[in-house]
Amino acid sequence: MGTLSLSNVTKTFGKVEVIKGVDLTVDDGEFCVFVGPSGCGKSTLLRMIAGLEDVTSGDVRLDGDRINDLAPAKREIAMVFQTYALYPHLSVRDNMGLGLKQLGTPKAQITAAVEKAATMLALEPLMDRRPSEMSGGQRQRVAIGRAIVRTPKLFLFDEPLSNLDAALRVATRIEIARLHRELDATMIYVTHDQVEAMTLADKIVVLRAGLVEQVGRPMDLYNDPDNTFVAGFIGSPQ
Numbered sequence: 001m002g003t004l005s006l007s008n009v010t011k012t013f014g015k016v017e018v019i020k021g022v023d024l025t026v027d028d029g030e031f032c033v034f035v036g037p038s039g040c041g042k043s044t045l046l047r048m049i050a051g052l053e054d055v056t057s058g059d060v061r062l063d064g065d066r067i068n069d070l071a072p073a074k075r076e077i078a079m080v081f082q083t084y085a086l087y088p089h090l091s092v093r094d095n096m097g098l099g100l101k102q103l104g105t106p107k108a109q110i111t112a113a114v115e116k117a118a119t120m121l122a123l124e125p126l127m128d129r130r131p132s133e134m135s136g137g138q139r140q141r142v143a144i145g146r147a148i149v150r151t152p153k154l155f156l157f158d159e160p161l162s163n164l165d166a167a168l169r170v171a172t173r174i175e176i177a178r179l180h181r182e183l184d185a186t187m188i189y190v191t192h193d194q195v196e197a198m199t200l201a202d203k204i205v206v207l208r209a210g211l212v213e214q215v216g217r218p219m220d221l222y223n224d225p226d227n228t229f230v231a232g233f234i235g236s237p238q
């Protein structure tokens with residue numbers, strides 16, 4: 001299970017309301033892509049879902065349970081960042097296992113989970129390296145592996161491929177699509193790459209200035225955007 005629902009979620013920084021009342025359901029197993037201009041609130045929404053940012057008002061629910069006040073580590077949610085956010089002083093193995101270690105998971109169980117994720121991502125030869133000894137693409141695979149180790153119900157990806165070159169972006173995108181099938185988890189994925197959105201998404205959410213502008217299946221948005229703003233993101237020739 002892994003159904004996420006947001007009801008009337010808002011976020012205010014100081015006096016500025018940056019998320020202005022978002023209602024959204026992401027169904028169990030769905031691959032949901034967020035698109036929208038820089039500054040529209042995509043990262044803030046993900047960070048609230050992950051618990052890295054407080055929700056100003058509204059409800060965040062996972063499988064019906066309100067999780068607004070739950071610590072990030074206790075949420076069955078894992079986030080992958082554009083900048084990888086790995087600990088530089090830790091090996092790949094320890095970076096991947098850290099989340100479970102912090103939860104007090106027995107060592108043997110951590111080792112098994114880390115090995116399983118390493119196999120899924122072909123990371124075995126890199127397990128003793130530190131982040132500085134790897135390429136950007138390898139670091140991002142480690143960050144994805146770290147998320148998998150936690151066996152979350154929901155994965156959040158915030159522009160995970162933006163720092164990679166074109167060829168690596170394609171390869172990593174295909175890998176993420178494969179993981180979505182194999183893990184049978186719910187995923188929310190932020191991108192400004194139209195090809196990523198069209199190829200990965202079951203559902204695309206177009207955000208504009210802290211509000212949902214339109215939600216739909218990729219081809220429905222492509223063929224029938226509500227307005228020129230949506231068409232600008234999904235690229236239907238008008």
Ligand code: ADP
Pocket residue numbers: 013018036037038039040041042043044045
């Ligand atoms: P996106 O990811 O879509 O580019 P963000 O969620 O990063 O957008 O930001 C949405 C808005 O909230 C922007 O106007 C940004 O400047 C503002 N914002 C984000 N984080 C903070 C913060 N910690 N303090 C103040 N303003 C913030």
Ligand code: MG
Pocket residue numbers: 042043044158
């Ligand atoms: Mg962002």
